[in-house]
Amino acid sequence: MNPSYELPRDEAGYSFGFLDEYAKREVRRAILKAICIPGYQTPYASREMPMGRGFGTGGLQLTLSLIGRGECLKVIDQGADDSVNAVNLRQFIELTCPGVDTTEHTGEATLIQSRHRIPEQPLNSAQVLVLQVPYPDPLVVVEASEAKRKIMHGEGDYSRLLTKLYEDIVRFAEITISHRYPTRINGHYVLDPSPIPRFDIAKLDHSPALILFGAGREKKIYAVPPHTRAEPLVFDDIPFRAEDFNDAQGQRRACQRCGASDSFLDEFSSANGTATFQCSDSDYCNQRVAAGNGVSCEVTS
Amino acid sequence: MRKVLQVSNLGKIHGNGCPRCVASTGPDVGSNICPHCQSVVANAAISFDLHAGEILGIMGESGSGKSTIVKMLFFDEDPSLGEAIFYDNGHQWNLFSLNAAQQRRLRNHRFGIVYQNPHLGLNFNFSAGGNIAERLLMSDLTHYGQIRERARDLLTRTEVGSERMDESPKKFSGGMQQRVQIAKALSTSPPVLFLDEVTTGLDLSVQARILDLILEIQQELGTAMIAVTHDLGVIRLLADRTIVMKNGRIIEAGLTDQILEDPQHAYTQQLVASAL
Numbered sequence: 001m002n003p004s005y006e007l008p009r010d011e012a013g014y015s016f017g018f019l020d021e022y023a024k025r026e027v028r029r030a031i032l033k034a035i036c037i038p039g040y041q042t043p044y045a046s047r048e049m050p051m052g053r054g055f056g057t058g059g060l061q062l063t064l065s066l067i068g069r070g071e072c073l074k075v076i077d078q079g080a081d082d083s084v085n086a087v088n089l090r091q092f093i094e095l096t097c098p099g100v101d102t103t104e105h106t107g108e109a110t111l112i113q114s115r116h117r118i119p120e121q122p123l124n125s126a127q128v129l130v131l132q133v134p135y136p137d138p139l140v141v142v143e144a145s146e147a148k149r150k151i152m153h154g155e156g157d158y159s160r161l162l163t164k165l166y167e168d169i170v171r172f173a174e175i176t177i178s179h180r181y182p183t184r185i186n187g188h189y190v191l192d193p194s195p196i197p198r199f200d201i202a203k204l205d206h207s208p209a210l211i212l213f214g215a216g217r218e219k220k221i222y223a224v225p226p227h228t229r230a231e232p233l234v235f236d237d238i239p240f241r242a243e244d245f246n247d248a249q250g251q252r253r254a255c256q257r258c259g260a261s262d263s264f265l266d267e268f269s270s271a272n273g274t275a276t277f278q279c280s281d282s283d284y285c286n287q288r289v290a291a292g293n294g295v296s297c298e299v300t301s
Numbered sequence: 302m303r304k305v306l307q308v309s310n311l312g313k314i315h316g317n318g319c320p321r322c323v324a325s326t327g328p329d330v331g332s333n334i335c336p337h338c339q340s341v342v343a344n345a346a347i348s349f350d351l352h353a354g355e356i357l358g359i360m361g362e363s364g365s366g367k368s369t370i371v372k373m374l375f376f377d378e379d380p381s382l383g384e385a386i387f388y389d390n391g392h393q394w395n396l397f398s399l400n401a402a403q404q405r406r407l408r409n410h411r412f413g414i415v416y417q418n419p420h421l422g423l424n425f426n427f428s429a430g431g432n433i434a435e436r437l438l439m440s441d442l443t444h445y446g447q448i449r450e451r452a453r454d455l456l457t458r459t460e461v462g463s464e465r466m467d468e469s470p471k472k473f474s475g476g477m478q479q480r481v482q483i484a485k486a487l488s489t490s491p492p493v494l495f496l497d498e499v500t501t502g503l504d505l506s507v508q509a510r511i512l513d514l515i516l517e518i519q520q521e522l523g524t525a526m527i528a529v530t531h532d533l534g535v536i537r538l539l540a541d542r543t544i545v546m547k548n549g550r551i552i553e554a555g556l557t558d559q560i561l562e563d564p565q566h567a568y569t570q571q572l573v574a575s576a577l
Contacts (some may be wrong), residue, residue, distance in 0.1 A: 157439070159438035163434055166448065235445035
């Protein structure tokens with residue numbers, strides 16, 4: 001961020017949070033409706049944001065509509081606080097929302113905007129998680145017409161989605177969806193949980209924190225309200241399987257930095273070509289290192 | 302005999318329609334088009350009963366409105382006139398006053414349909430087994446092992462062969478695609494099955510085997526069927542009772558033997574006489 005840059009307030013007259021009050025109110029109404037009907041894709045008038053659609057405009061509009069002075073915000077992208085998307089969104093919010101604190105610590109944040117991950121540290125009931133969504137409708141892979149998809153959602157008809165899973169098991173002996181796993185909310189609507197890995201699906205179920213989903217390009221908002229059932233779509237006799245990170249010997253891999261063996265791991269290729277693994281959630285990893293866990297590479301090398 | 306389906310005064314009008322539509326079309330006028338409002342009366346005043354375990358044949362030339370009857374009963378099209386009552390395990394369902402969810406339930410659980418064109422009845426992006434799985438999933442069976450087992454049984458029974466169950470019906474011959482459609486329709490053991498020109502376009506030996514299969518199913522499962530066809534041979538072989546249609550009206554109805562041996566209406570006489 002250029003510290004000397006200031007918004008041209010007198011010329012453009014941006015209000016707090018960039019969006020005008022009417023736009024924020026409309027988004028808040030859509031949020032309320034989405035919470036009232038768990039998993040239902042509520043349409044809203046997605047505004048033009050000063051960034052391209054597909055870069056998190058849906059999540060950003062939710063965040064800007066919810067944030068107020070005294071809030072503490074955390075922005076993550078693929079688990080990390082310091083990747084490009086997260087840094088840019090955080091700077092934009094700092095710029096347009098004076099008086100808002102930002103943090104990298106999950107525990108301190110009251111509002112968390114995330115792309116592709118849910119933090120490892122369990123969320124609490126005072127927190128709100130906002131996820132950026134590229135494709136809100138899980139039925140889009142089996143039905144092209146949105147009008148027909150709406151009827152299918154209304155009738156709770158997800159048989160074709162299950163047929164897709166059936167075909168997967170027939171062909172590959174397992175369900176091959178790695179992220180965006182269709183999840184049934186409160187026993188009716190099936191939603192696309194944004195591209196979070198299967199590993200994070202369990203965190204949706206009965207989460208004490210409110211989880212909101214915003215799709216800017218597709219103009220939809222939906223929610224998993226606190227303490228609501230979230231069940232991945234499965235067959236009765238084939239249990240849902242999350243990533244287990246076991247190596248060939250069946251041993252759970254651990255983060256090479258903090259030693260955690262309960263977190264979602266990213267694979268890296270080291271200089272000599274071997275694969276190493278590290279926590280995808282950078283804050284979780286940092287906190288564990290700060291608490292004296294792990295064999296820190298930086299120290300030993 | 303136990304009644305399964307009672308259809309009364311059913312009709313479908315394409316267009317705006319006017320009060321004189323029904324009176325000014327039909328076999329007496331020789332036209333389907335209402336001269337007053339130009340609406341097309343696909344069919345009107347269709348009344349019949351279907352009993353448990355019987356096969357009712359509906360015969361008539363192209364455009365006589367016979368397929369439309371089946372499409373309306375399967376909720377593919379909304380009727381303009383009339384009603385139909387479905388008797389099911391002591392329940393009575395007035396088909397056209399049900400809401401969409403109830404209609405979908407009946408369609409998935411209690412009715413089955415085999416279309417002339419396999420593209421209408423099957424999803425060619427799924428395997429043969431997947432098509433059967435889709436219908437079983439629609440009827441709320443979500444146990445993978447049971448779905449596989451049921452699909453394997455049905456495909457064996459319909460002589461598709463369980464070894465080809467994981468192939469796409471794209472790779473199948475027309476006769477085999479029709480067999481997959483029949484297996485799919487039968488997967489939920491529906492008490493009523495609609496057959497819309499099932500053998501049209503297939504060669505004679507394949508036709509005979511499909512008709513055999515249909516008769517076998519009727520004998521074994523006691524499924525009531527409505528068979529729509531313009532083929533007199535199919536009617537003779539399958540149907541216990543037959544309805545003859547022309548210009549959207551029923552012109553003659555009765556036992557199949559009676560109709561084929563002693564037709565009363567001039568059009569039926571012409572139809573029977575012109576059969577090769």
